[in-house]
Amino acid sequence: MFVTFEGIDGSGKSTQAALLAAVLRAEGREVVETREPGGTPLGERIRGLLLGDGEIVPFAEAALFAAARAQLVADVIRPALDRGADVVCDRFIDSSLAYQGLARGLGLDAVLELNAPALGSLLPDRTFLLLVPPAESAGRATGRPDRIEREGLAFLERVDRAYRELAAALPARITMLDGGLAPTQLARAIRDELRALA
Numbered sequence: 001m002f003v004t005f006e007g008i009d010g011s012g013k014s015t016q017a018a019l020l021a022a023v024l025r026a027e028g029r030e031v032v033e034t035r036e037p038g039g040t041p042l043g044e045r046i047r048g049l050l051l052g053d054g055e056i057v058p059f060a061e062a063a064l065f066a067a068a069r070a071q072l073v074a075d076v077i078r079p080a081l082d083r084g085a086d087v088v089c090d091r092f093i094d095s096s097l098a099y100q101g102l103a104r105g106l107g108l109d110a111v112l113e114l115n116a117p118a119l120g121s122l123l124p125d126r127t128f129l130l131l132v133p134p135a136e137s138a139g140r141a142t143g144r145p146d147r148i149e150r151e152g153l154a155f156l157e158r159v160d161r162a163y164r165e166l167a168a169a170l171p172a173r174i175t176m177l178d179g180g181l182a183p184t185q186l187a188r189a190i191r192d193e194l195r196a197l198a
């Protein structure tokens with residue numbers, strides 16, 4: 001199965017992705033853990049461009065994410081799913097829809113069109129959206145904020161609203177979770193929900 005984690009920075013995505021991968025491995029499953037942007041040599045170079053300094057116009061930002069995604073799907077995600085492994089990905093298409101499509105205003109259709117060749121028919125089997133109040137997320141984030149994290153609270157609030165809109169529109173795939181719960185509690189809820197899938 002293909003599982004993705006979404007949410008603003010500091011919402012707990014990397015924590016839950018690692019916990020889920022560990023739980024699935026303990027059950028004897030093969031798990032490939034990856035992240036966006038990144039996950040391939042090209043993708044990690046694109047990550048450096050995206051998160052480094054300097055202005056990037058919204059369409060260029062969306063195109064760079066789509067390019068990194070195309071490489072990740074072809075080299076990592078599809079081969080893993082084809083051999084029966086589980087894939088756990090920290091951010092995926094919904095990040096582009098929320099950040100570039102809605103928060104930056106490119107529009108969902110434009111972002112979907114740009115990403116269609118990268119995805120083919122691939123979508124996550126389940127996406128977990130971790131919700132934390134934008135004003136609290138900054139206090140949780142560690143390390144030096146990257147280019148996107150430096151956008152400020154108003155931008156984070158747009159992203160938060162965008163994610164909630166997507167989850168409301170796609171309830172069969174996207175599950176909203178209270179990111180304020182304890183990590184172990186969240187991990188249990190996530191594993192339980194996935195039991196219905198495989």
Ligand SMILES: Nc1ncnc2c1ncn2[C@@H]1O[C@H](COP(=O)(O)OP(=O)(O)O)[C@@H](O)[C@H]1O
Binds near residue numbers: 014141
């Ligand atoms: N459920 C949680 N409750 C409180 N703090 C958390 C929780 N999950 C993660 N954290 C902490 O919040 C910070 C950001 O978590 P992280 O998983 O890196 O978020 P993200 O990958 O979404 O940016 C880390 O310091 C982490 O230890």
Ligand SMILES: [Mg+2]
Binds near residue numbers: 013014015090
């Ligand atoms: Mg993270």
